[in-house]
Amino acid sequence: MELALLMRAANSGDGAAYEGFLKALLPVLRGFARRAVARVGANIDAEDIVQETLIAIHLKRQTWIDTQPIEPWIRAIVRHKAIDALRRRGHRVHLPVEDFENLLATEPLTPDDAHRDIERHLPHLPERQRDVIRSIAIEGRSIGDTARQFAMTEGAVRVALHRGVASLAAILRGET
Amino acid sequence: MNADELIRALAADTPPQASSLNRSIAQAMMIGVVCALALFFATIGPRPGLASAIHDPRVILKFLTTLSLVIAAGGLLLRTIRPGAGRGWWAIALLLPALLIALGAIVELNAFPREMWGARLVGRFAPFCLVCVPLLSAPILAALLFVLRQGAPIRPGLAGAVAGLLAGGAGAFIYAAHCPDDSPLFLMTWYSLSIALVTLVGSLIGRRILRW
Structure with missing residues (x-):
């Protein structure tokens, strides 16, 4: 999983690398979003959080310094967006940092309910x-x-x- | 539109790389400072005899503390707007200006008899300082907050407060070139209050406009 390499290539204008980066990220985001939703027992579609996070990572990609490791950056954004999304829907949220430790080592999940429509x-x-x-x-x-x-x-x-x-x-x- | 389709849209949305965030912030800082300096020279201007006053350690202390605040707050600001970036030593570096003021105050308390402490602390132009520092800081804070919206602070209120510290420190640095009250006791009280005011404003605005 060479997310940093893909993102670096993307930053120098390689659109295909960027698409590859987002696609590699998708199962990871899904795994996390589902765990977050399950933890607060919320009746929320995790896919909403996934899509919100994708857009956030896209719009804020220049806040990553490309000489730094990319994992902490991704982890912080995912956690922030998940907390934000759950809170907005009226849930009191505490998402322990440990939930994010192995974020990038999660096994890819089958996108069963991935056809959530935005x-x-x-x-x-x-x-x-x-x-x-x-x-x-x-x-x-x-x-x-x-x-x-x-x-x-x-x-x-x-x-x-x-x-x-x-x-x-x-x-x-x-x-x- | 499912996530894969969304990714297609995002991947197509790759404009020529925007200029780096650090550079944008540096530019904003420069524009803000130029506006503040223009305001300064158009209104109160430097004190008469600044060139000779600059040899007084008390005057030097005013510039030194505000400058160290600018550097520490600037370094911290660049961290608070990047997700996952630790604060490093920058938060601790904020103690440096406080330490400098404390040292100055101790020396001052020893140099003057107790009866004069009150007068040294109140100075001559305390209310003026409370108005001028925030006014000089305002263009800097505005320019900073404007570009900080490109950032991604996990805690928008905190990022706004740090921007306020930076702007307040810079505004106070400029005001120090006019300020005729040289006592470190004055610096400790009124400069700190003025900067705290700018910090509070920065925090309140940041909480609103730096969410993402």
């Missing part, structure tokens, strides 16, 4: 952002194809995508 949040986004996110994430188009589809420039697609991700994060945090 698509229900998409209607709350401005139209342009929604179209672009849907085109890239769900329909799997590239930036270039999306630009042609909506008669936008690639730059405008990138801006809409970035804003869309940020809006999604705000919605998941319950800020809008």
Whole structure:
């Protein structure tokens, strides 16, 4: 599991490495989110926490210094987002640090309930952002194809995508 | 949209690498300090005879304590906005300005008879200090908080407070070039209060705007 290597490559502009990084992270996040939900006995979909954490790691990736180990950084973000998400849903939370010790050694979990939909949040986004996110994430188009589809420039697609991700994060945090 | 689809969107959202967080914070600090200096020279300005006053150890102490506070708070700030980064020695380094003030105060208490302690402590312009330091700190704090939103503080209130300490220390450093009250007792009381005020404001704002 060379997360740091993948992330370093991603930071120097390697999009495929970045996707690899996020994919390698996914089962780890799932394992943790489920444990956190089980610990507080909450009736919450762990996948919500997983997606929130993914977006947080994405938006805050420049807070990792690439000469430092990446595990403590990931662990701190996951713990923070899990506590935050559970608290917002009205749960008193204490997540012992030990829960996070072996975070990155967790066995991959089968994504049985992984098809949790955050698509229900998409209607709350401005139209342009929604179209672009849907085109890239769900329909799997590239930036270039999306630009042609909506008669936008690639730059405008990138801006809409970035804003869309940020809006999604705000919605998941319950800020809008 | 499931997690895999979300990842596709995130992976596509890789703009040309944004400038490093440390650099953004350094730039914000510079912009804030330039604004504070402009405000300083446009209003109260340096004290007359600053060049000769600078040889007084009491005056040097004012600059030294505020500068050491700026350095310690700055180092700590860069840690508090990064998840998983330990605080290292920076939290302990914050004791340095406190220690310097304590030493100065002890020397001062020995240098003056008991009857004069009160007058040395109250000084001449205490309320003025309480107003000027926060005003000079304000542009610095504002610039810092603005860029700190790019950070990821696990405790937003704490990060805001540390930004307040840094801004307060820098504002006090600038004010020290004007301040005619040189007693370490004055420094211990009124500078500390002013900086505490900026720290409190930073903490309250940080708690609101630095959440992520």
